Structures are given as structure tokens and as C-alpha cells.
Amino acid sequence: MQKEASTEPGADRIEKIDPRFLTTLRDHVHKALRAAILSGRFAPDERVNERQLAEQLGVSTTPIKEALRQLETEGLVETLPRRGVLIRFNAGWAEEMILARAALESMIAHLAAKRIEKAEAGKLEDTVALMRKATEDGAADDLISLNETFHEQIHIASRCQYLSRMIERQQFYDASIRRVIHSDPLERGKALAEHAAIAAAIISNDSDKAERVMRDHVVRSGETYLNIVFNKKEDI
Incomplete structure (x- = not known):
């Protein structure tokens, strides 16, 4: 049975990762998320959900977590207690x-x-x-x-x-x-x-x-x- 397309809000904002890139998945996930943020596809202070991102990109949550940590060192996102990961790019x-x-x-x-x-x-x-x-x-x-x-x-x-x-x-x-x-x-x-x-x-x-x-x-x-x-x- 064919899997139905995600109906989550904004699910089409990031393209899924090409399977050919699986050997360097973390880098490609980081690049895809960074491009989406810098292109304004996420609003400033928007909360991002790791599971939704994983579904949208067609990957597990592990490379998502790694990419978000890298984006946090760049200052583009911030992890706050009880609030999760927020977009800081504005x-x-x-x-x-x-x-x-x-x-x-x-x-x-x-x-x-x-x-x-x-x-x-x-x-x-x-x-x-x-x-x-x-x-x-x-x-x-x-x-x-x-x-x-x-x-x-x-x-x-x-x-x-x-x-x-x-x-x-x-x-x-x-x-x-x-x-x-x-x-x-x-x-x-x-x-x-x-x-x-x-x-x-x-x-x-x-x-x-x-x-x-x-x-x-x-x-x-x-x-x-x-x-x-x-x-x-x-x-x-």
C-alpha cells in the first residue's frame, strides 16, 4: 500500500533527502535544514519538532538531532528547557x-x-x-x-x-x-x-x-x- 503524503502543516517546506546521500546523511540533513531556515521557510521563534522534521526529510531522528546541535552552535536555533528547539534566525x-x-x-x-x-x-x-x-x-x-x-x-x-x-x-x-x-x-x-x-x-x-x-x-x-x-x- 502506498504511504499517504504527510498532511502536517509546512510538510512541503523541505525536500526529502536523496537515498544516494545516505553515506553522509548528517551533513546533508544539516545543509537541508540550514537552507530552509535561511530561506525563511521557518518563522523567527517558531518551535520545530524533531519527529516532524524526520518525517519530512525521510530520515530517522538521529541525524535530525545531530544537525540541530550543529545549527545551535551556529546560532540559528536554540534549545530551551520545556520549550524545545526554537528558530533564532530573523x-x-x-x-x-x-x-x-x-x-x-x-x-x-x-x-x-x-x-x-x-x-x-x-x-x-x-x-x-x-x-x-x-x-x-x-x-x-x-x-x-x-x-x-x-x-x-x-x-x-x-x-x-x-x-x-x-x-x-x-x-x-x-x-x-x-x-x-x-x-x-x-x-x-x-x-x-x-x-x-x-x-x-x-x-x-x-x-x-x-x-x-x-x-x-x-x-x-x-x-x-x-x-x-x-x-x-x-x-x-
């Missing part, structure tokens, strides 16, 4: 993450402009060209992938190790949020112009401009994120 927290990411990404861009090699500059130009085509076609999924490639290429060109590790904790857009952002033609145009300006500054070894335009890009896209997730329209 608009203020997101704002701080955006500003932290802006500071890190802008410094990485600054160093990339000083250290980029000719072959890397060519790859960055190619990526911007592909972004332009995807923008014209309205190909949101392609833009999501190309955006990741673009920033990764800058990280590689920067030769940063410490900063690149720090930036990992500031990655909070998941594919669903990026898809919403890139569904807007106006937003796609703004993002393309910003990415092209960043690439041009880095390729021309203008480190101060690369730092400035990268920071402006991250802050502006962060404001778009805040508007989507928290309906927060004020500038950061």
Missing part, C-alpha cells in the same frame, strides 16, 4: 550576515584584482558572456549556476585561504531564493551590470574599484533577499 541576523559577506567578498575581490592571472581573466570574461546570454534568455537555473562559478573564479584568482574559508558560513541563498530573484527581468539586468563591472575592475587590476563594486553588489542583492524573505524594504 531579519536582523540576516542583515548582519549580508554585511559580513559584503566585507569578505569585497576584500577577496580586492586581492583578486591584484593577483589574477591572464588565463583566469579569460575564464572570468567567458563566464560574464555566458551570464549575458542567460540573462537575455531568462534562464534562471543557468544564472544560479553561473553566479556560483563567477564568485568561485574570483576566490581562486584571489589566492585567499583564510578569507575563502570564512565566506563559507556567509552563503545563505539557496537555489529557491536565487530563482525567485532571477525571475525578475529588472533584477537580472541589474545583476548582470554589476557582475560585468566587478569582472572589468578585477581584470584591469583596479583593486579599489573591484572592492567597492563587489561590496555594493552584495549589499544590494542582500536587500533584495531581505525584501523577499522578510518583506523588509529599508536599505541596509
Whole structure:
């Protein structure tokens, strides 16, 4: 007999874990829950139920408990006596993450402009060209992938190790949020112009401009994120 789909409220907020990932289940559960929280699928101060999460993800409660402990060390959830696990991520927290990411990404861009090699500059130009085509076609999924490639290429060109590790904790857009952002033609145009300006500054070894335009890009896209997730329209 086929198992009926869960009718629990919000049961469709998190996708079930692909069985291929069972060898690293804890990490994938942590990643799935973190993405759901950072995408605003849980409200600030909402109480989460371990058994419901396990059912929604199609796993046992053991990796759920482990993932929640890890999320608690990151400050995204908090376990309180007699109240259970509460979501602590909110608009203020997101704002701080955006500003932290802006500071890190802008410094990485600054160093990339000083250290980029000719072959890397060519790859960055190619990526911007592909972004332009995807923008014209309205190909949101392609833009999501190309955006990741673009920033990764800058990280590689920067030769940063410490900063690149720090930036990992500031990655909070998941594919669903990026898809919403890139569904807007106006937003796609703004993002393309910003990415092209960043690439041009880095390729021309203008480190101060690369730092400035990268920071402006991250802050502006962060404001778009805040508007989507928290309906927060004020500038950061």
C-alpha cells in the first residue's frame, strides 16, 4: 500500500533527502535544514519538532538531532528547557550576515584584482558572456549556476585561504531564493551590470574599484533577499 503524503502543516517546506546521500546523511540533513531556515521557510521563534522534521526529510531522528546541535552552535536555533528547539534566525541576523559577506567578498575581490592571472581573466570574461546570454534568455537555473562559478573564479584568482574559508558560513541563498530573484527581468539586468563591472575592475587590476563594486553588489542583492524573505524594504 502506498504511504499517504504527510498532511502536517509546512510538510512541503523541505525536500526529502536523496537515498544516494545516505553515506553522509548528517551533513546533508544539516545543509537541508540550514537552507530552509535561511530561506525563511521557518518563522523567527517558531518551535520545530524533531519527529516532524524526520518525517519530512525521510530520515530517522538521529541525524535530525545531530544537525540541530550543529545549527545551535551556529546560532540559528536554540534549545530551551520545556520549550524545545526554537528558530533564532530573523531579519536582523540576516542583515548582519549580508554585511559580513559584503566585507569578505569585497576584500577577496580586492586581492583578486591584484593577483589574477591572464588565463583566469579569460575564464572570468567567458563566464560574464555566458551570464549575458542567460540573462537575455531568462534562464534562471543557468544564472544560479553561473553566479556560483563567477564568485568561485574570483576566490581562486584571489589566492585567499583564510578569507575563502570564512565566506563559507556567509552563503545563505539557496537555489529557491536565487530563482525567485532571477525571475525578475529588472533584477537580472541589474545583476548582470554589476557582475560585468566587478569582472572589468578585477581584470584591469583596479583593486579599489573591484572592492567597492563587489561590496555594493552584495549589499544590494542582500536587500533584495531581505525584501523577499522578510518583506523588509529599508536599505541596509
